[in-house]
Amino acid sequence: MINFQSILASINEAASTENDRGKIADYIPELAKVNVNNFGIHLQDIHQNSFSAGNADERFSIQSISKVLSLSMALGQIGEKVWKRVDVEPSGDPFNHLSLLELENGIPRNPLINPGAIVIADILVSQLEYPKKDFLTFVRNIANDDTIDYDIDVAESEKRTGFRNFAAANLLKSYGNLDNEVEVVLDFYFHQCSLAMSCAQLTSTFFMFMNNGKCRRENIFLTISQVKRINAIMLTCGFYDEAGEFAFEVGLPGKSGVGGGIVALLPNKFCVATWSPGLNPKGNSKLGMLALEKLTTETELSIF
Ligand code: GLU
Secondary structure, eight states, X not given: OOOHHHHHHHHHHHHHTOSOOOBOOOSSGGGGGSOTTOOEEEEEETTOOEEEEESTTOOEEOGGGHHHHHHHHHHHHHGGGGGGTSOOOOOOSXXXXXXXXXXXXXXXXXXXXXXXXXXXXXXXXXXXXXXXXXXXXXXXXXXXXXTOBOOHHHHHHHHHHOHHHHHHHHHXXXXXXXXXXXXXXXXXHHHXXXXXXXXHHHHHHTHHHHTTTBOTTOOXXXXXXXXXXXXXXXXXXTTGGGHHHHHHHTOSOEEEOTTSEEEEEETTTEEEEEEOOOBOTTSXXXXXXXXXXXXXXXXXXXXX
């Protein structure tokens, strides 16, 4: 029997003595207010046993991690038609690069880079009656947690400074791959990215990706085939242009966000989330990556 609790405690111990903690994302001014010394880790196994260490219950901005949730909702709404508007190839580029979009005629490389997630946001804005409210309800239902909410200050902060996302949305519009108004789609997108969750809440939300599409209450949100696809996209595209490194070092499908969160999972075994707001030069949480590498090395558990 693996003693997850003692492994998490030793990971937290190692993180607390680390001096080089990476750099906090400050291009969204509201994110820069977070203390770089935070570190949290939470693991939930398939039997819903929970283990945690550090600031695992403190909420932070999940940012790009939300892209997996919006993709899941869009797949539920329009199914395979999603793939007519966004591809499934890793980009090898940072999350906010626009060059590929031009080269590929307005079809984003994958749904986890910004232009791809903006197309997914457009699909949801078209499909949902009250997009922000309905998406929040979807996330709360998956997590079975009505306390999950948007952080309006973060959403407004990004709206004021999200120039590259405005550029991406306008480019998509020029290629005919955005049905709704740029401002409306980005308002939804900035709110989705502002979702605040703790590591513990993230493992409850992502439980269904390790449990064949069934949430903790056993309600079915995704088919087995959809879960396979989403986990494959997380593995190949979930870490900006460091997805290869994450697969190499950690060996789990997962997704990171510029708020410093990472969630990763081993199908039918466990889901784990880390939070440390300092990022490495590729935009992934520096200590979060190290923590997960230590976890899969010590437990000898990975998809490989
Ligand atoms: N809202 C952020 C942006 O669009 C998300 C980036 C991220 O977490 O990767 O810039």
